[in-house]
Amino acid sequence: MQIELSEFLYFSLFETFYALYFVSACIKAAGVWSLVQTITSKKTCAGISIGSQRLILIASLGRFVSLFYFEHGLYQLVEAIGIAGVVVTNYLIHTKYHVTYEKVYDTFRIEFLLVPAVLLSLVLHVDSSGPAVVDILWTFSVYLESVALFPQIFLISRTNNIENLTKHYIGALGVSRILEMVFWLYISFKTMHVMTWIPTYMAAASLVVGLSNLVHTVLLSDFLWKYLKSVKLSVKGILPTSMV
Template sequence: MVFNLFRISADLVHLLSIYFLLTKIISHKNCIGISLRSQILFFIVWVTRYLDIFYNFYSLYNTILKIVYLTTSAYTIYLISKRFRATYDKIHDTLNVWYLIVPCIVLAFIFTEDYSITEICWTFSIFLEAVAILPQILLLRSTGEVENLNSQYIFCLGLYRALYIINWIYRYATEVSYWSPLTWICGSIQTLLYVEYFYYYIKSRVEGTKFVLP
């Protein structure tokens, strides 16, 4: 496990995004503007990526993050699908997740480094995380105006991925044996999905106007 400022900053921003998401749902007592489909996809990402949580120990830091991601993701799904189900916008949250899951399964079998269950699932999780935010982005585009905490949540998710790109560049420059092209490509695709969102988020902040996606 390699630690550097960019990696730790990315993880902290990711945790901040989770805080914004849960704060929005619990304090407002609704899940308006939140895609259940994206949350389910993220949960699948964490489950398939962390199959080794019970038998591979890398560090306490890493284990704590795994537990946090798994538990908060499951709790978010519970809040949306059960506790605040009446406020869930299922009319606009319509992207068929199988259009994302099936290609990721196929790609995982093509690009996995070996055909063990954990390695295939890990590779699958890398591909799926790259596109898991799509239902959320499409939901926001279909509704237009974005609530403040929703915008902060998604901005932090995008920033977390951008910081990981800087982390990869730093590691490539400082570690002789560091080579992970699949992670780099999928992470870059995921970050690109946030570019338009970043633009309108920053624009609304600078102009002091409501955040609206065209």
């Protein structure tokens, strides 16, 4: 089953709400590089899930290919900067600071997330004017990103605290995901209820992406609430009991 996308993305570039999409990419890139800076300054990757970082890297590489077909201008640059940060992060935690990695807590098996994302993207993916493999990779990256932080949340639940090393990073990704979700759900609503001349498949494409981002937001909801409280109090976050 395919969901057509074609000129929909290009049309939405000129929409006012596209600013949300761009800002979400900026926040995500800033969060990634803040993690790089924190790792290098504190010389540790304690509290970071390698599983999550591997999933994010895989999703980022899938999205990188689609940048040449779906995205334009500054958005391409911001996404490329963010992807570069993900690559650097993985390099640091797999090599230079691997000795500080808390393997005993990071036990979530990422294949439980990776395999379903692959299968789902093969069955249900966008259909643009680009090559089919690009459509599948882009959709795969969306699906995988929506659950990529689950190993990180699992690690946090085992340690029962949110390290200062990761809380701003995860908070930035959470805020970014909320903005992206609002953008896609807004576009879906507008194409279905306002611009009735636009084919239904375009609205369906945005709805699927929006719902994928909603999954990510729900997974992070408890953390984001605790994150805002810990930032306000400037203290180390303690995981909400509902996530333990």
